[in-house]
Amino acid sequence: xxxxxxxxxxxxxxxxxxxxxxxxxxxxxxxxxxxxxxxxxxxxxxxxxxxxxxxxxxxxxxxxxxxxxxxxxxxxxxxxxxxxxxxxxxxxxxxxxxxxxxxxxxxxxxxxxxxxxxxxxxxxxxxxxxxxxxxxxxxxxxxxxxxxxxxxxxxxxxxxxxxxxxxxxxxxxxxxxxxxxxxxxxxxxxxxxxxxxxxxxxxxxxxxxxxxxxxxxxxxxxxxxxxxxxxxxxxx
Numbered sequence: 001x002x003x004x005x006x007x008x009x010x011x012x013x014x015x016x017x018x019x020x021x022x023x024x025x026x027x028x029x030x031x032x033x034x035x036x037x038x039x040x041x042x043x044x045x046x047x048x049x050x051x052x053x054x055x056x057x058x059x060x061x062x063x064x065x066x067x068x069x070x071x072x073x074x075x076x077x078x079x080x081x082x083x084x085x086x087x088x089x090x091x092x093x094x095x096x097x098x099x100x101x102x103x104x105x106x107x108x109x110x111x112x113x114x115x116x117x118x119x120x121x122x123x124x125x126x127x128x129x130x131x132x133x134x135x136x137x138x139x140x141x142x143x144x145x146x147x148x149x150x151x152x153x154x155x156x157x158x159x160x161x162x163x164x165x166x167x168x169x170x171x172x173x174x175x176x177x178x179x180x181x182x183x184x185x186x187x188x189x190x191x192x193x194x195x196x197x198x199x200x201x202x203x204x205x206x207x208x209x210x211x212x213x214x215x216x217x218x219x220x221x222x223x224x225x226x227x228x229x230x231x232x233x234x235x236x
Contacts, residue, residue, distance in 0.1 A: 008034050010184045013041040013055035015112075016130070017149035018172055020059055026191045034184065043110050050177060057176040057188060061112040061147070069175050074192060077147040077170040079113065080161040082137050082154075089143075094163045104142040108133040111146075113168045118145045130154065 010027075014020050020038065027036045041049050046060040050069060064071065081100065083089045089099070097119045105118035108127040123142045127133040133144045134154040147170035151161040174192055176185055 008184065009037060010034060010057075010188065011037045011039060011055045012188070013039045013046065013049050013058035013060075015041060015043045015046055015058075015060050017147060017153045018059045018061075019149070023188070023191050027188065030191070030197055031184075031187060043112050047175070050175060053177075056180075056182075057174060057185060059172060060175055062171045062173050063114050064173075064175065066175075068178050070178055070181070071173045071175040072189065072192070073171050073173045075172055077149055077172065079145060079164050079167050079169050080148045080151050081164045082134065082144040082146060082151050082159055082161045084137065084140060085158055085160050087143075089162055090160050092162055094165055096165050097167065100143070100164075106133040106136055106142045106144045108144075112170055113145065113147070115168050119167070134159070 012020060012024075024036055024038070027034075039049075039055055041055070041058060041060075043061060046058050047064050047069060049055050050058055059074075061077075062071065062073065081089065081095055089095055092099070100120045103120040104123055105120050106123050106127055107117050108130050110129050120143075123136075127136060130144075130146060130150055131154055134156065136142060137144050138156055138158055145164060145167065148161070148163075174189070181189075
């Protein structure tokens with residue numbers, strides 16, 4: 001965030017699993033003098049961090065309470081089920097809900113899929129975080145349904161995951177305060193939307209000053225060769 005006397009900077013929050021690297025690189029190319037500060041945030045606190053101005057914007061997962069916030073949907077993630085490597089599901093390329101009807105599922109408090117509870121039977125204990133739930137899957141307590149990016153983030157050698165069909169999907173969005181669409185915010189919006197540096201939206205980098213034109217100098221006239229001079233007239 002920026003204060004009245006602080007040099008300009010931009011703080012971007014992001015929830016676990018989201019990878020802002022490509023957008024950060026573009027920012028550094030276009031705005032090398034403006035630091036972009038990254039901050040990992042708990043999914044349950046993402047909107048609060050924006051309202052409290054701890055971040056200028058956040059990459060988070062929908063749905064959220066959009067009161068006082070803008071939110072631009074960016075992309076949809078594949079939903080997967082995380083299982084032990086020796087589980088029967090590991091032999092399939094894709095899984096459906098009927099395949100899991102008799103399974104026990106974990107439902108962490110930081111779940112972002114927006115459903116009342118996962119398919120199958122629900123474990124009595126709700127883990128606090130997805131990371132805690134992953135540990136329980138490895139211990140054989142139950143299975144876990146998450147966006148694929150979280151399954152990759154919490155990868156373990158003894159676990160694997162498979163795409164799960166016909167279930168809620170996670171949508172990643174860029175969110176910021178409605179009344180604070182600053183010039184730097186416009187710049188980042190343009191980057192995530194793929195606008196070019198010369199786009200009419202937002203301020204493009206200042207052009208380099210043109211070199212001053214040098215005054216033209218007249219080249220000296222070449223003297224005429226004596227042989228080409230006309231003969232003087234004879235006076236009568």
